[in-house]
Amino acid sequence: MGNTAALVAEHVRASGARFVFAYPGDPIIELMEAMRALDVEVVLGSREGTAVFMAEAHAMVTGRPGVCLSTLGPGSTSIVNGVAAATWDRVPLLAISGQIDAGREDLVTHQVVDHKLLFSPVAKWAGRIHPRSVDAVLRKALRLAVAERPGAVHLTGSAETFAAPAPDVAVKSPPLDGASGGVRVQRAAGGPDPAALLRAARRPVLLAGAAATRCDATEALTRLAESGGFPVVVSPMAKGVFPEDHPLFAGVLDMACNQVLWDFLADSDLVVAAGFDPVELIRPWSLAVPVLHVDTTPNVDQVYPSDCEVVGDVSASLDWLAHGLRGEPRWRERDIAAHRERLRAAYYSGRVPGRLNPTDVIDVVRAAAPPETVVTCDVGSHKLLVGQGWRARRPRSVLMSNGLSSMGFGLPGAVGAQLALGDVPVVALVGDGGFAMAATELRLAAARQLPLTVVVFVDGSLNRIELKQRALGYPGTATRLDDIDLVALAGSMGCDGVRVSSVAELEKATAGLGAPTGPLLIEARIEPAQYEAQF
Structure with a gap:
């Protein structure tokens, strides 16, 4: 015993x-x-x-x-x-x-x-x-x-x-696969049939959330989108559940360029909420568009009304809805392409020529990172741009705290992910405020020679709060950060470090991102003016 x-x-x-x-x-x-x-x-x-x-x-x-x-x-x-x-x-x-x-x-x-x-x-x-x-x-x-x-x-x-002694039992784990099982339909009195509701919609949009990722619904989501020509919007913690290089991908809700996404949803005639969890909402739900709730749990939050619900495994539910869909695509390709172009223009608004903008950092790192790279993101202004701009190609490849949205997650999250993933490249994209909360974990990364890259967006500010203070006409109180030599800090903990303040310098620093020999810290001195234009 x-x-x-x-x-x-x-x-x-x-x-x-x-x-x-x-x-x-x-x-x-x-x-x-x-x-x-x-x-x-x-x-x-x-x-x-x-x-x-x-x-x-x-x-x-x-x-x-x-x-x-x-x-x-x-x-x-x-x-x-x-x-x-x-x-x-x-x-x-x-x-x-x-x-x-x-x-x-x-x-x-x-x-x-x-x-x-x-x-x-x-x-x-x-x-x-x-x-x-x-x-x-x-x-x-x-x-x-x-x-x-x-x-x-x-x-x-x-x-x-x-x-203390414990009983002599054979240890057997319970099922640990999360959502599973069949599909059941729940309707209000006189409520519509969900399959008929989807067939009747002329401009439906699929809004995929974290439960779609948990249910491995990528293939089912793609089949349904392609069978009806439905554009797909995703929540931040579901990034990658629908490939973001797909022509039907329509953006990430409640990140940068938020109004463009809400306008797009408002222009639809049905939102199919596929595993979407309102815990991620920053902006209150104000759409008048009907919602078809498809999730592992009933619509107990009631953040949005839904007269009919498809409850069960999200993948199985989406396949059930796709069965029998016929006819021409509901959206014209040019309308989705025009929306994507509006989203792109909004995303790059506020850039300062000749400076290292936050979107430059995201673009350069994404271009240098191998396709299989997993990225962790901290909380702050940079997260809103990463959430919209980092192109995710597979589920579970972008990790962030967006339910509690807790600062300090990015660096330790990268360590935990790297230990799980082994040789798969991991990149942490963190603000200087969030980095300060967890900086000493660089020592753990160095001791284990973890091949992760930490990119710190340095603007010397708790930018999200400073912008809100400014909007109210207040001076910046307790939002300015003392400057730290992060390269020296990285060196003191056994990590390589480099400071960059231009696109060319960042491109040079990330040239070996696919084959790092140990942890690398990149201190990216950014121009924060783009944040003000965005938010």
């Missing part, structure tokens, strides 16, 4: 995890040793808050639960933001925190935080590990993390618990 820590570690390994991300403490020593004994590598982050982002990004690229560990007290409070991010970003995550022994928890105050109260508002479940129920608790935690809609689960365990 093994101890409780060993049984927890067996469940983690059976879930497919080969890395857990942690910052250690006394109560989880036994658990970390159990992970090591099963060849589950415990990766030390610079702090708990970055370790949990690594776990989230690892889950984003693999589709399997990411795992992070923290100690009690400040260790547990430090992962709250990352747990919330996973829940709002709809990413499966198992977070385990140490705690004082149960017999003293109600009497001792030093470093004792009530984890049930702390994590219940930001996780799908906050549970406790106990030797007698550990098998059921881990099965529930993992199944709940991947169940629609996915999110974070938090478990608490003490040193006493982890060292």
Whole structure:
């Protein structure tokens, strides 16, 4: 009979995890040793808050639960933001925190935080590990993390618990494939038949979201779009679920050039919301256009009204809707092409000739990066341009926090993704504010010689907030960032670094992007005037 820590570690390994991300403490020593004994590598982050982002990004690229560990007290409070991010970003995550022994928890105050109260508002479940129920608790935690809609689960365990003997059971993981099953139609009284509604529409638009990615709906989405000539708009966290070089691709909602996208949707006569999750909306839904809700869950948010819903696996639902579609394409190719040209013009508006503009950085890095490159993006003005302008060709290739939209995700997210992907190139596109929150993770990247590239958009400002202050006629308060020599900082942590302030310099710096020998930091000194024109 093994101890409780060993049984927890067996469940983690059976879930497919080969890395857990942690910052250690006394109560989880036994658990970390159990992970090591099963060849589950415990990766030390610079702090708990970055370790949990690594776990989230690892889950984003693999589709399997990411795992992070923290100690009690400040260790547990430090992962709250990352747990919330996973829940709002709809990413499966198992977070385990140490705690004082149960017999003293109600009497001792030093470093004792009530984890049930702390994590219940930001996780799908906050549970406790106990030797007698550990098998059921881990099965529930993992199944709940991947169940629609996915999110974070938090478990608490003490040193006493982890060292205690556990029942001798054969570990078997529950299904961890997320959405699956058949298709069912739900209609309001007198509501239309969804297939008939789509057949009758003359200018329908497909709006694909993160659930389409989780359901591997790329082929079904492409078949439906091509069968009816339907343009496809995607949400930011679904980038790549529909190839962005396809002539029917019509842009990314609620990123840069936002009004162009909303005008395009308003000009349709039906929006097919295919796995679209309103958690990504920045602007309130104000369309008068009918919506056909196609998702893994019913339309419980009611952000938009929908008289009929197709509930189930998004891929199967789209194939069901495509069956029997006949006739000429609903949209004229020239109308979609004209929209794409308007979107392109809006995207490049505000460029300053002769300077390094944010869109220049995106274009140059995208051109230099191999097709299979995975990009992580932090939060800030640059994210809105990356979300619209980075051309994604496959799902799970653009990783961002766009549910909670938490700064500090980009660099640790790139580390977590790179560990999962091995030799696949990973590029982090981060602002100087978000980079400052996680900069020390460069040391981890250097120690492991991870072949990732970190591009920092340097403008010395928390630009999104500064622009809003300016719009209100206020001076910039607490939004200016002190200048840092990022090249020297990178060198101090064992990374290569280069500073660029022109397109030519950036092209030279990214010439070897396809075959990096270790982590590279590019300090891109940009002209921020384009942000003001855009936003």
